[in-house]
Amino acid sequence: xxxxxxxxxxxxxxxxxxxxxxxxxxxxxxxxxxxxxxxxxxxxxxxxxxxxxxxxxxxxxxxxxxxxxxxxxxxxxxxxxxxxxxxxxxxxxxxxxxxxxxxxxxxxxxxxxxxxxxxxxxxxxxxxxxxxxxxxxxxxxxxxxxxxxxxxxxxxxxxxxxxxxxxxxxxxxxxxxxxxxxxxxxxxxxxxxxxxxxxxxxxxxxxxxxxxxxxxxxxxxxxxxxxxxxxxxxxxxxxxxxxxxxxxxxxxxxxxxxxxxxxxxxxxxxxxxxxxxxxxxxxxxxxxxxxxxxxxxxxxxxxxxxxxxxxxxxxxxxxxxxxx
Amino acid sequence: xxxxxxxxxxxxxxxxxxxxxxxxxxxxxxxxxxxxxxxxxxxxxxxxxxxxxxxxxxxxxxxxxxxxxxxxxxxxxxxxxxxxxxxxxxxxxxxxxxxxxxxxxxxxxxxxxxxxxxxxxxxxxxxxxxxxxxxxxxxxxxxxxxxxxxxxxxxxxxxxxxxxxxxxxxxxxxxxxxxxxxxxxxxxxxxxxxxxxxxxxxxxxxxxxxxxxxxxxxxxxxxxxxxxxxxxxxxxxxxxxxxxxxxxxxxxxxxxxxxxxx
Numbered sequence: 195x196x197x198x199x200x201x202x203x204x205x206x207x208x209x210x211x212x213x214x215x216x217x218x219x220x221x222x223x224x225x226x227x228x229x230x231x232x233x234x235x236x237x238x239x240x241x242x243x244x245x246x247x248x249x250x251x252x253x254x255x256x257x258x259x260x261x262x263x264x265x266x267x268x269x270x271x272x273x274x275x276x277x278x279x280x281x282x283x284x285x286x287x288x289x290x291x292x293x294x295x296x297x298x299x300x301x302x303x304x305x306x307x308x309x310x311x312x313x314x315x316x317x318x319x320x321x322x323x324x325x326x327x328x329x330x331x332x333x334x335x336x337x338x339x340x341x342x343x344x345x346x347x348x349x350x351x352x353x354x355x356x357x358x359x360x361x362x363x364x365x366x367x368x369x370x371x372x373x374x375x376x377x378x379x380x381x382x383x384x385x386x387x388x389x390x391x392x393x394x395x396x397x398x399x400x401x402x403x404x405x406x407x408x409x410x411x412x413x414x415x416x417x418x419x420x421x422x423x424x425x426x427x428x429x430x431x432x433x434x435x436x437x438x439x440x441x442x443x444x445x446x447x448x449x450x451x452x453x454x455x456x457x458x459x460x461x462x463x464x465x466x467x468x469x470x471x472x473x474x475x476x477x478x479x480x481x482x483x484x485x486x487x488x489x490x491x492x493x494x495x496x497x498x499x500x501x502x503x504x505x506x507x508x509x510x511x512x513x514x515x516x517x518x
Numbered sequence: 519x520x521x522x523x524x525x526x527x528x529x530x531x532x533x534x535x536x537x538x539x540x541x542x543x544x545x546x547x548x549x550x551x552x553x554x555x556x557x558x559x560x561x562x563x564x565x566x567x568x569x570x571x572x573x574x575x576x577x578x579x580x581x582x583x584x585x586x587x588x589x590x591x592x593x594x595x596x597x598x599x600x601x602x603x604x605x606x607x608x609x610x611x612x613x614x615x616x617x618x619x620x621x622x623x624x625x626x627x628x629x630x631x632x633x634x635x636x637x638x639x640x641x642x643x644x645x646x647x648x649x650x651x652x653x654x655x656x657x658x659x660x661x662x663x664x665x666x667x668x669x670x671x672x673x674x675x676x677x678x679x680x681x682x683x684x685x686x687x688x689x690x691x692x693x694x695x696x697x698x699x700x701x702x703x704x705x706x707x708x709x710x711x712x713x714x715x716x717x718x719x720x721x722x723x724x725x726x727x728x729x730x731x732x733x734x735x736x737x738x739x740x741x742x743x744x745x746x747x748x749x750x751x752x753x754x755x756x757x758x759x760x761x762x763x764x765x766x767x768x769x770x771x772x773x774x775x776x777x778x779x780x
Contacts, residue, residue: 205679264685267649268658290645292679295637296661299614299649308741309615311644325742328750329642330531334538334545335750338742379658381688383674388682400779406532424780436700448680457779464532478777480770481756485533487749496773497756498766508763512771513780 195345196229199286201274202247203293204235205265206385209243212289214357216350217250219316220287221360224252226318227284233364236273238263248364256368264382267297273371274301283345285316285323290349298349308340309347314354331466332489352448353471393427393443399456400426403446403473404434407462407483407502411439417461420506423513429453431469447472461502465490519574519668521565522625523598523634524651525558527582527589528641538747543611545747554589557636561697563704564666565634566597572668575599577628581609581620587720594715595707601720608725608732613740614646620735621647622654623728632673633694637662648696658689661696 198220203210217233224231233251235244237258244254255277261269274297278286288294290312302309310316315326319339323346327336340346395401402421408414414428421428428444435445446453447469458476462483463469470493473479481494482502491497498505529550537546554562565576578593579602580586590601604624612620625633633655635648645661652659664684665676671691676684678698689695725732737743759769774780 210680267660292662292677295645296649296659296677299618299646300653300659302741303615303618303650303653309646310742311614311646324745327643329747330529330536330545331640333531333536333749335748336744337746337748338744340742341738341740379690380660383686383688385679386676386684386686388684424774432699438703442682445682449678450682452681456777457774478773478779479756480773485535487535489750491756491758492752492754494756496770497758498770499758500763500766504763505766508767509770512764512767516771516780 195282195284196224196227197281197283198224198227198229198231199277199281199283200231200233200251201286201288202233202235202243203289203291204237204240204243207240207243209246210289210291211357212291212350212352213247214250215353215355216287216289217360218355218358219350221250221358223285223316223318229284231360232281232283234274234277236262236270244366248366249362250360251364252362253364254366256366257371258368259371259374261374265293266380266382267293267300268380269374270297271301271304272374275305276371277369278305278307278345285345286347288347288349290351294349298347302347306343307345307347308343309349310338310340311349312351313348314351316348316350328467331464333487351467388442395427395429395444395446396451396453398427400424400459401429401446401453401455401457401476402426402459402461403429403431403463404461405431405463405469406433408434408439411437413503414439416503416506420510423510424459426457426459431463431466460490460494461506463490464488465493519568519572519631520577520629521568521574521632521634522577522579522628522630523558523562523565523593524621524647525562525578525580525589525593526555526636526639527552527580527586528555528639531641536749538749542746542748543744552585552588554592555636555639555641557638557640557697557699559704560699560701561634561636562593562596562598563702564697565632567702568632568666568668569597574631577602579621579624580604581617590720591715592707594718594720595711596705597711598718600718602723603720604723604728606725606735609735611737611740611744612735613742614642614644615650615741616735616739618647618650618654619739620728620730621651623730624723626655631692633657633692635694635696637696637698648694652694655694657692657694659694659696660687660689662698663695664698664701666695666701
């Protein structure tokens with residue numbers, strides 16, 4: 195019981211980054227246990243995808259079926275249950291992504307194996323598998339241990355680990371799986387792309403991002419004015435789109451756009467990791483937030499602890515004076 | 519449509535100064551403001567909107583101490599027909615799995631077409647309760663739901679993937695749906711709603727009412743146990759600009775000039 199499973203996350207013929215990030219962590223733990231790192235690739239006509247994975251894992255188990263064409267947590271659950279019963283891995287890693295959160299809890303209940311979700315770290319402490327999770331919007335960390343069991347499951351936060359080549363030459367093994375018997379309780383129909391928006395925030399060198407620090411829709415125009423003065427474009431974090439104050443083509447983060455402007459000016463954005471994922475590669479990040487402990491300040495280059503509605507007018511005036 | 523909505527009361531922590539208790543395992547609750555979990559707020563609204571369109575009932579269920587009654591009352595004032603609160607000191611330190619077991623015991627004998635949960639909780643952020651509860655109830659489920667159309671015995675659902683992409687699924691009813699924020703516009707509580715809520719029933723249940731034994735909840739009934747809670751170590755910190763708004767604005771302008779941004 196020292197094998198590590200990593201579920202490959204693939205969509206429309208593309209392996210998603212989280213897969214390689216989990217393989218980095220999986221290799222680390224497998225090494226400490228003296229176990230094998232195994233990537234599980236489920237899909238239809240995905241043989242081509244198995245090859246690059248052999249550089250990261252000791253083996254790739256390939257399970258191909260027409261009914262695995264598109265992700266469905268029901269079909270994935272059946273295949274994974276079968277594999278976990280058969281191989282009894284010490285740990286199974288799944289991405290804490292839209293797919294992973296749909297699949298992992300239900301799988302864990304059915305297998306009676308404990309699950310830790312949204313882990314930013316996993317390690318062995320005194321032979322005990324210990325995880326680190328973030329709670330309260332990233333303001334607090336929790337170290338937790340699993341209750342003892344025959345195997346463990348964890349979902350892993352995106353970008354928590356780097357992609358690191360293991361330089362192994364893993365073998366590809368094709369595995370057959372029993373037919374899917376559940377019947378169609380849940381059926382995938384189609385992907386839906388967001389409607390093309392009027393503004394492409396990824397094309398702008400200067401982005402002014404607003405977040406929950408704005409308390410009312412009527413406060414948006416004041417920020418828009420600052421964006422104009424700075425020759426930038428207005429962007430935002432998720433809560434502003436949820437409230438309908440800005441259209442979703444302005445959203446920065448894992449469920450929105452990934453941006454890399456020359457300047458990202460974060461106003462009243464606390465810095466939930468989903469937002470950070472979308473803007474951390476910006477050249478220069480300046481953040482204004484009332485809370486000195488806001489996580490945004492560990493990503494920003496410059497921080498201002500103050501009310502954004504005091505800073506914004508002062509800045510507008512200063513730039514106006516300079517231009518005059 | 520008979521709909522059950524699972525809700526949780528959580529502290530608002532976005533702008534709060536958080537302190538960890540002396541044993542290093544929980545958060546000091548003194549000074550924190552509690553309200554309905556944001557995701558559950560959207561779930562409740564979705565349930566009430568479906569009831570208004572198609573008829574039926576909405577039952578709000580929560581697990582928590584007496585303080586959580588304010589969240590249940592809010593649900594009743596916004597259109598839920600009845601409330602259930604499960605409470606027992608032994609439930610303390612439960613993770614999402616143990617809470618799902620409690621909810622399962624509380625609702626398994628109730629009739630329902632849909633069970634709603636929030637996609638996650640703003641405090642512990644497990645994202646476990648919905649799908650775990652669906653497995654216990656043996657009904658199909660889907661999470662991160664952004665749009666629902668009821669079509670006979672199916673729900674056609676848009677769920678959020680990454681990068682702005684969505685997928686459309688068809689889920690057979692009865693089903694459990696975990697709701698993502700932004701699916702609707704949660705209504706405000708009206709005076710009329712508050713008055714009506716006063717006549718609505720709230721049932722209070724304990725572990726013995728649910729025939730759950732104490733080992734099935736709390737730390738022993740959970741998947742994981744919290745060992746330490748701590749403020750994350752600062753790996754990188756912004757350089758802070760101090761002074762009056764005018765002084766800070768001048769410093770920002772200098773930085774932007776130096777970078778050739780203005």
